[in-house]
Amino acid sequence: MTRLHNQNSNRIRNLSERTVDGRSVLSYDCNATIAYGMGERFDGVDRMGKTTETTIIEKFTHQGENSYFPLPFFFCNDGHGVFVQSDAAAVFTLTAGNVEITLPEGDCDVYFLYGTPREIVAQFVEMTGEPVLPPDWTFGPWVSANRWKSQKDVEEQLDKIEASGYPATSLVIEAWSDEATFYLWNGAEYDLKDGGEAFSASDLRFREPWPNPQAMIDRMHRMGIKLILWQIPALKQLEEGEVCPQHDRDDAFALEQGYVVLNADGTPYRIPRQWFIGAHVPDFTVPELCSWWMEKRRYLLEMGVDGFKTDGGEFMHDLTTRFHNGQSGVTMRNRYVADYEAAYTRAIGKDRTLFSRAGYLGAQTTPIHWAGDQVSSFEEMRAVLGAGLSLGLSGVPFWSFDIGGFAGPLPSAELYLRSTAMAAFVPVMQWHSEPLGGQFGGFDTGLVNDRSPWNIALHADDESVERVARFYARLRMNLLPELLRQAQIAVKSRLPMMRHLVLDYPDDAQAQTCHDEFMLGDLLIAPVLHEGAAGRDVYLPDGQWYSLLTRETIAGGQTLFVKANRDEIPVFLRTPGTVVLNLPESLLLGGDVGNSVERLNTPVIAVSGRASLDYTDAFGNRAILRDGEIVQANLRVLDISMLKFEEI
Numbered sequence: 001m002t003r004l005h006n007q008n009s010n011r012i013r014n015l016s017e018r019t020v021d022g023r024s025v026l027s028y029d030c031n032a033t034i035a036y037g038m039g040e041r042f043d044g045v046d047r048m049g050k051t052t053e054t055t056i057i058e059k060f061t062h063q064g065e066n067s068y069f070p071l072p073f074f075f076c077n078d079g080h081g082v083f084v085q086s087d088a089a090a091v092f093t094l095t096a097g098n099v100e101i102t103l104p105e106g107d108c109d110v111y112f113l114y115g116t117p118r119e120i121v122a123q124f125v126e127m128t129g130e131p132v133l134p135p136d137w138t139f140g141p142w143v144s145a146n147r148w149k150s151q152k153d154v155e156e157q158l159d160k161i162e163a164s165g166y167p168a169t170s171l172v173i174e175a176w177s178d179e180a181t182f183y184l185w186n187g188a189e190y191d192l193k194d195g196g197e198a199f200s201a202s203d204l205r206f207r208e209p210w211p212n213p214q215a216m217i218d219r220m221h222r223m224g225i226k227l228i229l230w231q232i233p234a235l236k237q238l239e240e241g242e243v244c245p246q247h248d249r250d251d252a253f254a255l256e257q258g259y260v261v262l263n264a265d266g267t268p269y270r271i272p273r274q275w276f277i278g279a280h281v282p283d284f285t286v287p288e289l290c291s292w293w294m295e296k297r298r299y300l301l302e303m304g305v306d307g308f309k310t311d312g313g314e315f316m317h318d319l320t321t322r323f324h325n326g327q328s329g330v331t332m333r334n335r336y337v338a339d340y341e342a343a344y345t346r347a348i349g350k351d352r353t354l355f356s357r358a359g360y361l362g363a364q365t366t367p368i369h370w371a372g373d374q375v376s377s378f379e380e381m382r383a384v385l386g387a388g389l390s391l392g393l394s395g396v397p398f399w400s401f402d403i404g405g406f407a408g409p410l411p412s413a414e415l416y417l418r419s420t421a422m423a424a425f426v427p428v429m430q431w432h433s434e435p436l437g438g439q440f441g442g443f444d445t446g447l448v449n450d451r452s453p454w455n456i457a458l459h460a461d462d463e464s465v466e467r468v469a470r471f472y473a474r475l476r477m478n479l480l481p482e483l484l485r486q487a488q489i490a491v492k493s494r495l496p497m498m499r500h501l502v503l504d505y506p507d508d509a510q511a512q513t514c515h516d517e518f519m520l521g522d523l524l525i526a527p528v529l530h531e532g533a534a535g536r537d538v539y540l541p542d543g544q545w546y547s548l549l550t551r552e553t554i555a556g557g558q559t560l561f562v563k564a565n566r567d568e569i570p571v572f573l574r575t576p577g578t579v580v581l582n583l584p585e586s587l588l589l590g591g592d593v594g595n596s597v598e599r600l601n602t603p604v605i606a607v608s609g610r611a612s613l614d615y616t617d618a619f620g621n622r623a624i625l626r627d628g629e630i631v632q633a634n635l636r637v638l639d640i641s642m643l644k645f646e647e648i
Contacts, residue, residue: 002026002103006112011080026101026110032076034512035094036117036502039071040359040371040399041390042383045500045515047074048094055089056334056358058274058314061375061407063383068314068372069359070334071394073124077502077512081113081120083127087331087360104330117393117506118495125395125494129362132345133491134353134398136597136618137226137306138368139483140169141473142400142430144228145450149175149186150209151216158219160454166470167477167595171220172309172355172432174230176210180244182232183296185210192246195253198295201303217304224595226306228355231297233313233340235260237270237278250296251280259289261332264320271315281315284339285325285332294347307353310344313337314358334360341366355428359396367398368428376405376412381419382529386515388426392496398487399498400428404451407434411451413460414531414566417468420453421569422527424472424479425520427487427497464648468567471590471648478589481580481603481617486521505541510559514539522577522608526562526570535563536570544575546608546640548589553608567648573640576609576628580617587638590646603635606643 002024007015015028035047042063044050054070072090075081084090088104103110111127113120125131143161148154154173161168178184189205206212220227235251238244254260261269261281271279282289297308316333323332337358344354345366356363357372371387374380384401391399404411404419410433411419423429433451448455453469476483483497490497499519505511517526517539524545526538540556547554548571549562562570573579582600584591593601603621605613610628615621623633630637 003109024103031078034077036393037074040069040387042387045386051093053091075120083111085109087335122494129365131364131491134367137169142170143168144172144432146174147435170226172228180247195249228307230309234276234279262322290343310356371401373406375408378531389500397490397496398427403431413462413465416456424476425525475590524572538562545572573608576611578611578613588646605637606640608640
């Protein structure tokens, strides 16, 4: 049965329901010409003229119409939106003036939402779960590479971070575990335990390639860097010749206890294709499984691990699979990742974070998510920006992507720096890459394969790459207080940090169709997305805008070409507007302030025009501005025109 809510509106006309192949199909007319949302969408922000199915699909690079993170929600430029409250897939066919929705079988609730874009997005988020604020350290630069397979590899990166002055706040290790249990450090020796028992760090005798992970973690923490470890929700089928008796015991215990997803006939389900073929899949709808699974990883938290990269979860390839909660793969294909990430979120506490690829309804309660795997190309960079904007328009506030792409031959210096500049302004800034022997292997240049600035500089024979990338990482730390402020605003308002222009300028027809710029607070960011470009056309909505590049005030309501060298990005501060900064004593943007998130160097509020602001932060800073006048302030308040960039 279909239950319709709030359908009585003059925005919805000729609403009807019919049955096609056993499924209900809703159809109605409206005045919409543009549609937004539907989750993380790589094939375009505007969903009008497209048929979109809300099914989680893992697709390695060039995602196209596929999505790791679909959501059954959209809204239109005529002031209405729709939320289909179901874990099973729906199909949305949107054409100008008409909407057709093929609903999942069985009972289904369909909500019609009305208002401004901000109001509709906030309503949807309120219905699906209040956003959770990640820890402060997540807003500094992240570093990662799949190829780091030993403590020596990581220590070398820590040495380079120190030597280069790159202000990292988080480091992700993927290839750290035994690749069987995915909770024991690779190389560690131990006495076997019963499958129901958990290890402590004292049970392990650490050997190469991770001879002393505790010392490594302690060093990272002294450097102000947090540690994230990679995870996968699978009880792996070991490959021929691979031996891990502890994994065998764990797998047998999980089967005995009924902790795994089942086939329709009651036998244990095994992943049939794509990734981790043959693995059993833990059933996170079983409360005891959640406790057992996370107890195995508790010692890692006790060692000081600060979060997990919760990868994968797109494993329900058979819709007849059965779960402990009585559901089948029809609903759990999408719902699985939500239960998986929720189990980790409950276990790690509020001072740690997740970094997940896939997501579904309520994902804003288990931050943070990243855009998955793309090759190093400008085409993929354009697609990933659209994906981030779409996900934000779907109510997910904290999102990231891999600087310069994840896979294939290393990016050019130009692509890497254009991508780095954009990443400095998105919710989470991080670089990452596949190993040399990955799915796009076979391009051995004699160099290692990671997307660190120092390695790209070496690969491109261009030392300026490291210098420019360090500048943007330091600019990121300059922006830290503004990033923390905008994160808090995002949670409170139920809106994304990285905002499509339609959220700020809903009645501006050109802003509605501008899918390659975004707002961060009062800042407008215009990434350069095409190879060989000397700049780009930038649309500025009505009002006055201050250009951080040219240091001039420009009238809005127009599109203008903005020159941008390879080491530049067009950024504007609207007037009136403010941005809160952490600057060195020189007050230069891009200047070194270290990587601490627990103190500020020189806090500054940069102001454009007669701005108003009521600002308080966790560092004891307080400022009240009214129409450009300082009512109260214990930090510096400067006109934006007084700030300059550090020389790169």
